Amino acid sequence: MYSSLLMILGALIVGYVIPVKHPAILASVRRLSSWMLYLILFLMGYGLAFIENLGQNIVQLFSQAATLVGLLLVFNLSALFFVGRYLAMPKAEPQHRKSNSKLAMFKEPLVLIALLVVGLLAGISYQQTLPAQSVLAEYALIILIFCIGIELRSAGISLRQLVLNRRGLIIALVVVASSLPAGAITAYLFELPINIGLAMSSGFGWYSLSGALLSKATTPLIGSTAFFADLSRELITLLLIPSLMQRSPAATIGYAGATAMDFSLPMLQRAGGNQLVPAAIASGFILSLLCPVMILLLVNLA
Structure with a gap:
């Protein structure tokens, strides 16, 4: 059990300590990361097809995901609004730029959902497990984590710089602290082990x-629940940023979670101005580092 944990964390650390600056190599790393993600999502969907009482479990999947999303929305925003009052965040100064196409923003999430569905349909049709399916999924995950480590290092910001960004660090810690109760309540409501609920949050x-x-460490059902819960969070973030930024920059940055340093950053910058970018990058980067570490440690608490 712990050998897989050490292997995956080791892949993250090894990837992070490798300095890659050449644009062509970084582009290749990102492409490899994307292909590994596509493979993992296909296999996750394929594995869902072999769950007993599939129809009932699919309903449970979306019920768990919806419950977790709702609880995270309430807990995260309540805590972030409260703490944001004492952080003396810079005032949001919207930058009037041409907005990106909404369809383009939702393209990648839709593609990933489609891969999961294709995998599910393939499993239902084929009705046999794939040769070396679990081994293939494990190696794909290790390669993905390794690539993520390289991409995080390529951001060009030292850990010291990030930790010294007081606002970003506090926002990230508040997100972590307010997410765990949401996971615990979800676990209680659906009679899941509490460590699994905490990991999903x-x-x-x-x-x-x-x-x-989570699909690799537990079951495709739990992994798919986390996938849809976090996907919903990102989509909600895109909808909330324009209006929420005017009320609480800290809540907007915090609710964006790990995506505050990449996917959501352009929208955060447009809605809040350049003065909020350092805190957004710091918060997103810290949460990105904590995500795999916390999930793997929590899963292995049982």
Whole structure:
């Protein structure tokens, strides 16, 4: 059990300590990361087809995901609004730029959902497990984590710089602290082990990683629940940023979770201005580092 944990964390650390600056190599790493993610999601969907009482469990999956999303929304925003009053965040100064196409923003999440569905349909049709399916999923996950480590290092910001960003660090810690009760309540309501509930709440919006990790460490059902919960968080973030930023920059950055340093960053910058970018990058980066560590440690508490 712990050998897989050490192997995956080791892949993250090894990837992070490798300095890659050449644009062509970084582009290749990102492509490899995407292909590994596509493979993992296909296998996750394929594995769902072999769950007993599939129809009933699919309903449970979406019920768990919806409950977790709702609880995270309430707990995260309540805590972030409260703490944000004392952080003296810079005032939001919207930058009037041409907005990106909404369809383009939702393209990648839709593609990933489609891969999960294709895998499910393939499993239902084929009705046989794939040769070396679990081994293939494990190696794909290790490669994905290794690539993520390289991509995090390529951000060009030292851990010292991030930790010294007081606002970003506090926002990230508040997100972590307010997410865990949501996971615990979800576990209680659906009679899941509490460590699994806590792990499901530790994706911080990074749906591509949380789903893959939990599917490998537990079951495709739990992994898919985390995937849809964190995917929903990202979509809600896109809808909330324009209006929420005016009320509480800290809540907006915090609820964006791990995506505050990449996917959500352009929208956060447009809605709040350049003065909020350092805190967003710091918060998103810290949550990105904590996500795989917390999920793996929590899963292995049992």
